[in-house]
Each structure stands twice: as C-alpha cells, then as structure tokens.
Amino acid sequence: MANLIPKDFTGGEELLGKLMNSFWQERQMNTDIKEYEDQYLVKADLPGIKKENIRVSYVNNTLTISATQTDELEEKDDLGHYLRKERxxxxxxxxxxxxxxxxxxxxxxxxxxxLTLTLPKASYKDAPAKNIPID
Known part of the structure; x- marks a missing residue:
C-alpha cells in the first residue's frame, strides 16, 4: 500500500492513517445510546445481518453486541464447474x-x-420515593 503514495509526498503517513481510520469506521456498527430516568435505550445499525447471527451479552457491567455476516456468490457452468465463486x-x-x-x-x-435494546436501570426500581420539602 505504501507504493501508492509518492515518496516526495509530505504527510503521506498521515494520509495513510486517515485512509485506514476511514476503512475501519465504515466497518464499525453505528450505535446510539440514549439515557432515560429509568432505562437506557441502545440502537445499533446492522443492515444485511440475519437475526440468528447477532449475539448480545451483559456481563460485569459490560454490554457486548457482536454480529457476523457471510455472503456467498457462486456461478457454475452446465457441467457444474465453477466459473466464479466469491465469498x-x-x-x-x-x-x-x-x-x-x-x-x-x-x-x-x-x-x-x-437492533434495539432496552436496559432498565436496577436502582430505579429499587429506589424508594423521596419526598421533596417545599420552602
């Protein structure tokens, strides 16, 4: 990849870093987390992913969302020989x-x-009502 950037180009390493960051950002799952008084609402974009390929876990105060996607395209001739196979x-x-x-x-x-996750806050349901004095 370094051969794509001219040697006399100043800032080549910076450009390469920006290109790599852009690549990883495009492969990242966009996620919104909104906090409410009694819960968190998490929305994660997973276009083209099948529900059975999504895993969600909450362990030791850590929420993990993972997903996998496999696409296969096959083209065969009349004899069943591959002309092209892409995965x-x-x-x-x-x-x-x-x-x-x-x-x-x-x-x-x-x-x-x-993917929409609703995460109720534990302390909200356990918290006793608090009376607020009025001056």
Missing part, C-alpha cells in the same frame, strides 16, 4: 460499559436492520 465474511463487535442495569429485564428487538 466474503465480516464480523462486527462493540462493547460498552454501562453500570447499574437490571440484567434480568433487558429486552432486545431486531427489525429492519436495527
């Missing part, structure tokens, strides 16, 4: 530290390429 495989993973979650009540839904 691609991708793996995605994001990990977030989110504390104070009622892990027994986590809910997940996958629809239209978007």
């Amino acid at each position: 691609s495989s991708s793996a995605y993973q994001r990990t977030f530290t989110i504390t104070d979650i009622d892990d027994a009540s986590i809910k997940a839904k996958f629809e239209d390429g978007v």
